[in-house]
Amino acid sequence: MASTPVDVKEYPNSYVFIIDMPGLKSNDIKVQVEDENVLNISGERKRNEKEEEGEVKYIRMERRVGKFMRKFTLPADCNLEAISAACQDGVLTVTVPKLPPPEPKKPKTIEVKIG
């Protein structure tokens, strides 16, 4: 789970991070912005430990459990105040809107003095 795969897409008005998180619910997942421009996505997948003690026997155990974390440095044009995240069918989608582009600087006219 430490290496859970991520797609990152750029739209005209946003960046979108799509992360596979099968079996995790919203409250198992943490999305944070740290150091002003680092998006930190972390979570933990646990086995059902109560069950482990019971009469169950694992014949095959390929699914990884434990903590995982992915970090991404965000571009300068991100609106950090408007980040949203949603989880559906085991896939987390984090949307980071872009800030509007800075207004183009108007050409500055220098007065030409008559010599």
Place this chain on the structure above:
Amino acid sequence: MASTPVDVKEYPNSYVFIIDMPGLKSNDIKVQVEDENVLNISGERKRNEKEEEGEVKYIRMERRVGKFMRKFTLPADCNLEAISAACQDGVLTVTVPKLPPPEPKKPKTIEVKIG
């Protein structure tokens, strides 16, 4: 996605197959029994192709798409008529109940004739 991980657990009364399928909905997944005792689980994850044509640009593309299949030979004590499958949070659970154990054969008494 071809190598989607699977756990297989044995309970006193059933076998349970747990398969990570992030982003797939129930109707993207097929669960079949073939050759009398082979459990075949298959599906396909697609990218949003309409979107591909638009104004989106992939910055990172780690999530695998495409078809996948996993096959498991079922033990002889499976009740193939009672298999059930459910998908939640991108995880498919297939439950295969066991048949009741055959009744122990009663000891056969051989009459001892008086010679």
